[in-house]
Amino acid sequence: MTIVFYGPVISPTNDYDEYTVDPRCLLVVSDEGTIEWLDRDVQDSMVQQRLFEGGLSTDGIEIITLKNGEFLIPGFIDTHIHACQVPNMGIGGDKELLSWLRDYTFPLETQFGSPGFAERIYPDVVRRIIESGTTTACYYGSLHSDATKTLATIINNKGQRAFVGKCNMDHKSDGDSEYHEKSAQDSIDDTKALFKHIHHLRKSADGTPFVYPILTPRFALSCTEHLLELLKRFVEENDNPSRPLAIQTHISENMEEVEETLQIFKDCSSYAAVYQKYGLLRRGTILGHGVYLTDDEMTLIAKQGAGVAHCPTSNFYLSSGMAQVGKLLDHDVKVGLGTDVSGGYSLSMLTTIRNASNVSKMLFVNAQAAERRGEQRFHAGKRANRKLTVANLLHLATLGGAKVCNLEKQIGSLDEGKAFDALLVSVRDETGNPAVWGYNPHRDSHNANTLPDKKTLRIWLERFLFCGDDRNIRKVFVQGRLIGGKEA
Numbered sequence: 362m363t364i365v366f367y368g369p370v371i372s373p374t375n376d377y378d379e380y381t382v383d384p385r386c387l388l389v390v391s392d393e394g395t396i397e398w399l400d401r402d403v404q405d406s407m408v409q410q411r412l413f414e415g416g417l418s419t420d421g422i423e424i425i426t427l428k429n430g431e432f433l434i435p436g437f438i439d440t441h442i443h444a445c446q447v448p449n450m451g452i453g454g455d456k457e458l459l460s461w462l463r464d465y466t467f468p469l470e471t472q473f474g475s476p477g478f479a480e481r482i483y484p485d486v487v488r489r490i491i492e493s494g495t496t497t498a499c500y501y502g503s504l505h506s507d508a509t510k511t512l513a514t515i516i517n518n519k520g521q522r523a524f525v526g527k528c529n530m531d532h533k534s535d536g537d538s539e540y541h542e543k544s545a546q547d548s549i550d551d552t553k554a555l556f557k558h559i560h561h562l563r564k565s566a567d568g569t570p571f572v573y574p575i576l577t578p579r580f581a582l583s584c585t586e587h588l589l590e591l592l593k594r595f596v597e598e599n600d601n602p603s604r605p606l607a608i609q610t611h612i613s614e615n616m617e618e619v620e621e622t623l624q625i626f627k628d629c630s631s632y633a634a635v636y637q638k639y640g641l642l643r644r645g646t647i648l649g650h651g652v653y654l655t656d657d658e659m660t661l662i663a664k665q666g667a668g669v670a671h672c673p674t675s676n677f678y679l680s681s682g683m684a685q686v687g688k689l690l691d692h693d694v695k696v697g698l699g700t701d702v703s704g705g706y707s708l709s710m711l712t713t714i715r716n717a718s719n720v721s722k723m724l725f726v727n728a729q730a731a732e733r734r735g736e737q738r739f740h741a742g743k744r745a746n747r748k749l750t751v752a753n754l755l756h757l758a759t760l761g762g763a764k765v766c767n768l769e770k771q772i773g774s775l776d777e778g779k780a781f782d783a784l785l786v787s788v789r790d791e792t793g794n795p796a797v798w799g800y801n802p803h804r805d806s807h808n809a810n811t812l813p814d815k816k817t818l819r820i821w822l823e824r825f826l827f828c829g830d831d832r833n834i835r836k837v838f839v840q841g842r843l844i845g846g847k848e849a
């Protein structure tokens with residue numbers, strides 16, 4: 362059924378510093394779930410006429426008129442999340458990365474090798490992530506192929522868009538647990554089985570997948586050189602020029618991790634060079650964190666067309682550091698946001714947005730202090746050490762993430778021809794979130810029958826980003842289908 366929305370629509374543009382705000386937008390979603398057309402300025406009295414001019418009658422279509430205090434935005438895109446770590450959220454914050462993995466993470470992930478564990482855990486994991494407003498997610502599973510197949514099937518059945526990969530990790534270091542694969546060949550064979558499973562999952566009406574397989578070498582330290590060689594061969598054999606093979610991994614998250622990586626891969630000049638050597642740094646690669654990337658590494662990443670998933674919540678929680686998003690953008694590196702659960706303690710991209718803002722402000726303050734001391738700035742560029750604006754944050758959480766995933770032609774903004782992956786947001790008091798001072802029909806009765814102006818909508822958006830939670834996310838749509846939200 363064709364669905365028509367009438368009311369405020371907010372969407373990022375290709376200009377990182379701008380977003381569109383349309384209080385009286387008429388947006389038509391086709392039977393296939395794509396945005397068929399939209400008018401950005403339609404008066405209430407002209408809705409029926411405009412539908413008629415567009416070839417639509419009121420018969421056989423659903424018209425949703427947004428209430429005062431409601432608006433549409435694109436769905437959030439989480440470019441880095443560990444589905445198998447959700448039960449560990451909020452514990453282990455006294456550790457740093459490598460000891461946290463050893464003491465908390467690997468023992469939990471090991472349990473996904475037990476029969477039935479994934480079936481019990483993953484349905485709630487995916488449901489909670491959808492309810493938080495994430496319409497597309499890049500999921501790390503455990504190293505277990507069968508458990509990760511279960512994850513992919515659940516995601517597909519629930520209607521979320523996603524990339525799903527099992528971790529490749531066959532390297533065993535001194536003092537490590539038994540959480541590693543038996544051999545490099547076993548790792549590749551299990552990866553092939555997962556890819557085959559995902560390729561057979563349900564697709565959209567035009568044949569586009571909802572769930573994509575993604576190659577997932579956990580990080581350089583988790584892989585032997587033999588496995589990295591096999592992964593390189595796998596990429597070469599399975600690449601598709603029209604849709605580059607998706608790859609996700611970690612890079613330069615923690616100083617100790619960087620130092621150990623360079624100790625092991627002595628022939629590589631940098632962490633990024635390790636992935637370059639094994640053919641894993643390319644268009645379609647999503648690099649988690651990038652806290653300690655050098656200028657040369659940023660240049661290399663941009664040249665190869667890879668992107669970075671900025672995970673500020675995790676980087677704070679595990680005392681990893683602060684990634685310089687502005688500097689990455691100055692080097693033309695694609696950047697999106699990631700919750701990185703359970704290094705990150707929240708499934709909500711709203712938390713990630715707030716911490717991304719905080720990181721940028723802390724870098725700004727540090728740079729200002731350095732200037733006052735007469736020291737050289739960390740980096741002189743257009744965006745480095747600049748505070749992220751609301752426009753920047755909205756872009757990173759939506760269209761920026763789509764670019765990192767190479768899906769910007771399909772999702773990330775509410776434009777004609779794109780899939781309707783969207784959130785219906787409400788800042789009405791009746792949502793029950795006391796942190797949001799939004800629209801109250803009793804308090805604001807003199808505005809009850811008037812749509813908000815652009816200034817008011819900008820205020821509502823900022824309040825949602827900084828004070829909102831899942832109670833304000835009333836409906837979650839993927840490909841035009843209602844899959845979650847408080848009113849689902």
